[in-house]
Amino acid sequence: MRHAEPDVVIVGAGIAGGALGTVLAGAGFEVVLLEREKSYPDRVRGEFMAPWGVTELAKLELLQPLRDASALFTRRSVPYDENFAPAEAEARGLDLTKMHSEGLGGLCLGHPATCAIFAQLATAAGAILLRGAGDISVTSGSRPLVSCTYDGAKFEFQPRLVIGADGRNSSVRKELGFKVNADEPRNLLGGMLVKGVPSWPRDMQVIGVEDRFHFLIFPQGDDLLRLYGSYHFAEKARFDGPTRRAKLIDAFSKLSCVPYAEAIAASIPIGPFNSFSNEDHWIDDPTCPGTVLIGDAAGHNDPIIGQGLSIALRDVRLVSEILRDAKTGRRGPDFRPYVEERAERMRRLRITAQVVTTLRVEFGPEERKRRARVGKRVAEGQLAPLPASLIGPERLPPEAFLPETIERLLAP
């Protein structure tokens, strides 16, 4: 058995783990990263980062490496919708560059590529990364214990702190018995990467509704697009079975409100079609002695509003600041500011996701009218939680998330 006593062991070298490993190793911490995968597969997730997440990247000094890796920036978000003609939807498009101080808009880069960049940065900064680590077990306490197998050998670590960054099905969270709150699954969200759509404007993303289908389209590099569709559980069969990838392309090709539907009809799938149930999961306090959870492991927002990357990076910033301050002050870290900020951030994003679900994944003639009505109200400046998903939840007043505000917003 090999034994080591680093400052920090991070379980999971995905978005949150890789970014935190980079920042902490760069600040002089001894970091060990334990990653289950030898290479990052396309899990169908996390390919659009909201403008407020781009600001977090900049604060962490991680923006430039993603720019160097040819990340795209979507400057406009167009709400193609059965309620308006395409030209009107384009005129109603949101200018994403105005949503944050960097003025770049949303960032689009593949999830596997982003994880690989962060992993490479972490090792370049001095972190030790064990890819393909298995049988990871964590015991909490003032000197926590982590064991794993790697390359046929058994390893044991006794760090000062364990960070659980192992995603939405976190085994650290399960093993340490954290209580996870969850609301009822609301609908399904499935996605797939396609190639062969060179005509798609690379600075444009689309979020719209037609018939019984809420769709999202994010450009990736070259001629690639990430297609997402959200639909009701009762319509699961619509995108099920061995031909589900063709079924998804077919659904997009039939969208009469999207001018590029024909181009998408000719696209070729280059990844799996995976579908997930949409709901929020949260933990009241994602810390216990010697352990802190970050990213999806600490609870995830409903992906319908694409916040997970930004949430993970905010977690990384707050936790790394606390650890750096503790190191400078030669005292133990106090994670209360992280716990409190995260609880309120996730509460606000939960409310935002619920309103978005009501607006975009409830279908029918009345719902269609409501969507148009609410869009007009928001454009006229009525208070709503919706901008939280672009500018960051803390930049809206608390009243934006009150039940009476939402009632007024959705009222007939």
Ligand SMILES: Cc1cc2nc3c(=O)[nH]c(=O)nc-3n(C[C@H](O)[C@H](O)[C@H](O)COP(=O)(O)OP(=O)(O)OC[C@H]3O[C@@H](n4cnc5c(N)ncnc54)[C@H](O)[C@@H]3O)c2cc1C
């Ligand atoms: C369908 C869908 C679409 C989404 N779209 C968006 C979007 O457009 N924008 C957005 O911001 N967010 C989106 N998200 C959410 C986003 O992908 C996640 O919130 C984000 O990836 C969280 O980062 P993370 O590091 O916590 O987890 P992950 O990125 O999942 O990384 C976790 C890492 O831990 C590793 N791991 C897991 N278990 C173990 C183990 N036992 N031992 C060791 N390692 C382990 C995994 O291999 C992985 O590398 C989407 C999610 C879904 C499901």
